[in-house]
Amino acid sequence: MQPAAISAVEAAEEAQGASIANTLADFAHDLRYEDIPATVLERARHLMLDATGIALASTRWDFAHKSLTAIGGLAGVGQCSVIGMPATLPLRDAVMMNGILVHGLDYDDTHVPGVIHTTASAFPTALGTAEHTGASGQEMLTAYIVGVETAARLASVAKGAFHQVGFHPTGLVGAYGCALLAGRLMGANPAQLAMAQGIALSTGSGSLEFLEDGAWTKRLHPGWAGVAGITSAALARQGFLGPTRPYEGRFGLFPSHLGPLEADCDYGLATAGLGETWEIEQVAVKPFPACHFIHGCADAAIALAKDHDLQPEDIVRIKTLVPREVIKTICEPVEKKLRPVSDYDAKFSLHFIVAAALARRRFGLAELEDEALHDKTILDLAGKVSYEADPNSPFPRSYSGEVIVTTRDGRELRHREEVNRGAAGRPLANGEIVDKFMENARLGVSAERAGRIRDTLLDMQNAPDVREVARVLSGR
Numbered sequence: 001m002q003p004a005a006i007s008a009v010e011a012a013e014e015a016q017g018a019s020i021a022n023t024l025a026d027f028a029h030d031l032r033y034e035d036i037p038a039t040v041l042e043r044a045r046h047l048m049l050d051a052t053g054i055a056l057a058s059t060r061w062d063f064a065h066k067s068l069t070a071i072g073g074l075a076g077v078g079q080c081s082v083i084g085m086p087a088t089l090p091l092r093d094a095v096m097m098n099g100i101l102v103h104g105l106d107y108d109d110t111h112v113p114g115v116i117h118t119t120a121s122a123f124p125t126a127l128g129t130a131e132h133t134g135a136s137g138q139e140m141l142t143a144y145i146v147g148v149e150t151a152a153r154l155a156s157v158a159k160g161a162f163h164q165v166g167f168h169p170t171g172l173v174g175a176y177g178c179a180l181l182a183g184r185l186m187g188a189n190p191a192q193l194a195m196a197q198g199i200a201l202s203t204g205s206g207s208l209e210f211l212e213d214g215a216w217t218k219r220l221h222p223g224w225a226g227v228a229g230i231t232s233a234a235l236a237r238q239g240f241l242g243p244t245r246p247y248e249g250r251f252g253l254f255p256s257h258l259g260p261l262e263a264d265c266d267y268g269l270a271t272a273g274l275g276e277t278w279e280i281e282q283v284a285v286k287p288f289p290a291c292h293f294i295h296g297c298a299d300a301a302i303a304l305a306k307d308h309d310l311q312p313e314d315i316v317r318i319k320t321l322v323p324r325e326v327i328k329t330i331c332e333p334v335e336k337k338l339r340p341v342s343d344y345d346a347k348f349s350l351h352f353i354v355a356a357a358l359a360r361r362r363f364g365l366a367e368l369e370d371e372a373l374h375d376k377t378i379l380d381l382a383g384k385v386s387y388e389a390d391p392n393s394p395f396p397r398s399y400s401g402e403v404i405v406t407t408r409d410g411r412e413l414r415h416r417e418e419v420n421r422g423a424a425g426r427p428l429a430n431g432e433i434v435d436k437f438m439e440n441a442r443l444g445v446s447a448e449r450a451g452r453i454r455d456t457l458l459d460m461q462n463a464p465d466v467r468e469v470a471r472v473l474s475g476r
Contacts, residue, residue, distance in 0.1 A: 296401020
């Protein structure tokens with residue numbers, strides 16, 4: 001008797017062997033809430049709180065309402081909540097919308113070594129999928145952590161190289177973390193979770209072309225990663241076949257997107273320390289609503305202005321030292337960085353942010369309003385800013401920044417931030433995150449409602465059904 005032919009699914013599973021996708025799938029499937037350290041769980045709740053505050057603040061901006069009108073006009077109403085808005089949308093549309101809100105002000109957290117916004121995709125995807133499936137708060141928290149840990153490790157493999165070739169890992173790499181967390185909440189088995197990553201290889205995306213003209217498209221990336229992940233997980237659960245080596249294969253993520261830079265990838269970082277070392281502890285909460293690469297210089301500029309009582313008219317030249325790897329993003333092309341055409345353009349201008357920080361001794365959402373964008377004092381100072389690659393940069397362990405000011409009376413004043421504030425070496429305390437949440441949330445809701453949202457999120461591990469949490473966040 002001839003042996004029965006094996007199915008395509010069995011053949012694919014056999015081919016997977018000990019691939020990165022298999023290892024991550026096992027982790028995503030097997031992780032138990034009880035195995036996660038209390039400090040990691042507490043930080044996870046605070047990162048979700050931070051993201052929610054930004055989403056609530058985003059509801060004041062035009063992009064949020066245009067997005068909701070467009071997305072709501074596609075499939076109509078659904079059963080999943082939108083943060084800070086009374087609308088309900090189908091699962092994938094709600095995740096897309098919430099991703100736009102969380103990432104819309106570029107104020108959300110960053111996994112520093114991976115140079116990726118992890119919560120902006122993982123939180124909306126976990127919230128939406130948990131609401132869709134009726135999962136508990138503990139189940140949602142565990143899935144969110146799976147998403148963060150996965151995306152952070154995969155992004156770290158590239159060592160910042162995705163930015164050098166014009167890809168934004170938040171959308172591109174975030175899809176894999178979202179596929180695993182969504183698949184877990186949907187009840188996928190390890191083989192299906194592995195397959196979901198192969199399918200995600202053909203769905204994630206994210207271009208840095210928005211840097212050329214301050215376009216809104218970067219705001220789409222985290223939500224799109226969530227849509228890609230949910231779609232990939234659902235297809236995998238039904239036996240849809242994807243590539244078995246989505247990361248290290250001949251046309252896998254890293255070889256296909258990085259070209260020659262793939263030679264510098266460290267594939268071991270994709271699975272190193274799973275379940276023992278928690279990458280969520282490397283996630284930096286932003287103290288400024290701007291590209292994380294500029295934060296070191298922003299703090300340095302504020303320190304110089306305050307410490308030396310600098311006035312704009314005192315300053316002749318401003319030299320900055322930044323990591324070589326970030327120059328394409330925040331320094332070039334110079335003519336566009338000198339005079340940002342929009343608030344989003346300004347968020348990625350080293351010249352504008354350093355000038356505003358020196359002139360106003362702060363940098364917040366107010367410094368991104370039209371009044372600030374046309375402030376002659378700030379623009380004149382921006383014209384005095386130059387930049388050089390920092391030969392002593394610790395990138396990507398941290399995003400250092402140094403500012404050197406030459407004054408009219410001949411002094412040379414300098415301040416260096418070796419580790420950007422908020423990063424692992426200088427993390428914002430949980431209390432500071434709560435304060436940031438309340439400040440942002442009150443831009444969109446009352447103090448009373450903000451307090452209720454805060455308390456609900458920080459106690460979400462006790463929620464028997466995330467649908468109630470989602471209702472509190474939406475205000476329905």
